[in-house]
Amino acid sequence: TNILAIESSCDETSAAIIKDGHEMRSNVVASQIKSHMRFGGVVPEIASRHHVEQITQVIAAAFKEAGCDWDVIDAVAVTQGPGLVGALLIGITAAKSLAFAHNKPLIAVNHMAGHIYASQLVERLNFPLLSLVVSGGHTELVYMPSHGHFQTIGDTRDDAVGEAYDKIGRVLGLAYPGGKKIDELAQEGQDIYDYPRAMINEDNFDFSFSGLKSAVINHLHNADQRGETLKQADIAASFQAAAVDVLVAKTLRALDHYPVKDLVVAGGVAANSSLRQKLKIAVAKAYPDVKLHFPPLALCGDNAAMIGAAAQYHYDKGEFADLSLDAKPGLALND
Ligand code: ATP
Numbered sequence: 001t002n003i004l005a006i007e008s009s010c011d012e013t014s015a016a017i018i019k020d021g022h023e024m025r026s027n028v029v030a031s032q033i034k035s036h037m038r039f040g041g042v043v044p045e046i047a048s049r050h051h052v053e054q055i056t057q058v059i060a061a062a063f064k065e066a067g068c069d070w071d072v073i074d075a076v077a078v079t080q081g082p083g084l085v086g087a088l089l090i091g092i093t094a095a096k097s098l099a100f101a102h103n104k105p106l107i108a109v110n111h112m113a114g115h116i117y118a119s120q121l122v123e124r125l126n127f128p129l130l131s132l133v134v135s136g137g138h139t140e141l142v143y144m145p146s147h148g149h150f151q152t153i154g155d156t157r158d159d160a161v162g163e164a165y166d167k168i169g170r171v172l173g174l175a176y177p178g179g180k181k182i183d184e185l186a187q188e189g190q191d192i193y194d195y196p197r198a199m200i201n202e203d204n205f206d207f208s209f210s211g212l213k214s215a216v217i218n219h220l221h222n223a224d225q226r227g228e229t230l231k232q233a234d235i236a237a238s239f240q241a242a243a244v245d246v247l248v249a250k251t252l253r254a255l256d257h258y259p260v261k262d263l264v265v266a267g268g269v270a271a272n273s274s275l276r277q278k279l280k281i282a283v284a285k286a287y288p289d290v291k292l293h294f295p296p297l298a299l300c301g302d303n304a305a306m307i308g309a310a311a312q313y314h315y316d317k318g319e320f321a322d323l324s325l326d327a328k329p330g331l332a333l334n335d
């Protein structure tokens with residue numbers, strides 16, 4: 001099975017051709033980060049315009065990179081949500097037009113399912129599995145009894161962890177998105193400030209990052225008023241230690257309640273070096289039989305390859321969309 005997949009939920013325009021849900025024949029990603037940088041975040045209108053300008057070329061490039069044509073394509077998959085409505089609509093309109101013109105079935109994919117399935121492009125996933133989904137808009141623990149079935153067992157009560165990274169990045173004067181830069185700065189600093197680790201001991205699988213975010217911002221602000229200059233690298237290291245501690249603790253708690261074969265870390269924050277390191281050590285120690293998956297760095301952020309990987313289980317079950325398919329900006333990941 002060859003699936004052409006299209007992703008346009010936020011600020012990446014992407015197209016990929018995926019064979020049998022795991023073989024990446026091509027994956028082309030056009031990032032708009034530079035256009036949003038001077039605004040310190042994604043501007044929806046600008047995102048939509050870029051998607052319109054890029055999408056045809058990106059799809060053509062995906063065919064070229066794969067070295068194939070429409071005759072080998074079995075279905076067209078597209079991100080239905082969650083994401084920015086205007087951005088999603090560009091990909092959905094392109095996918096519908098192409099599916100209609102080439103007489104191929106259409107598949108609607110949840111963007112967060114895509115993030116989880118990014119790991120399947122490297123190694124087959126084993127079920128039941130648990131996924132720690134950490135991105136710009138989500139912080140969730142998701143239990144999957146089998147392919148295509150999702151139970152969100154934990155969620156953030158306020159900010160997503162990636163959002164906290166980006167807001168602190170902004171206050172530190174780092175370019176958007178700040179997550180990667182804070183990660184780099186943290187490696188040069190020391191964890192000397194004791195920032196709050198909200199809900200870490202609560203017996204549930206939920207998260208809260210707004211208190212941590214405010215604590216860091218207030219600390220910077222108060223130091224500034226006293227005329228002190230704090231070392232950015234130490235702030236970054238202390239913030240990252242607090243955030244990662246909570247992510248690791250809650251994931252271990254979930255593993256304790258849900259015996260699984262695999263643990264899949266997913267989303268943009270899965271690129272974080274400290275999360276990778278600490279989770280690897282903690283899981284190896286407490287759950288040596290659980291297989292840990294991190295997507296390769298290039299597949300942590302938004303891309304169409306992961307959408308093509310997730311589309312395969314819909315294809316196998318004959319779950320197709322029709323041409324009335326509409327964007328769902330708040331689409332949830334639950335059965
Ligand atoms: P969602 O997937 O929830 O709809 P999104 O698509 O905007 O949101 P992703 O593209 O999955 O989010 O991830 C982007 C986020 O990942 C940003 O918040 C970014 O700062 C963060 N990020 C990227 N690299 C790192 C890193 N090394 N450490 C921490 N955060 C990172």
Ligand code: MG
Pocket residue numbers: 010011012301302
């Ligand atoms: Mg992005």
Ligand code: FE
Pocket residue numbers: 111115135136267268301302
């Ligand atoms: Fe994403």
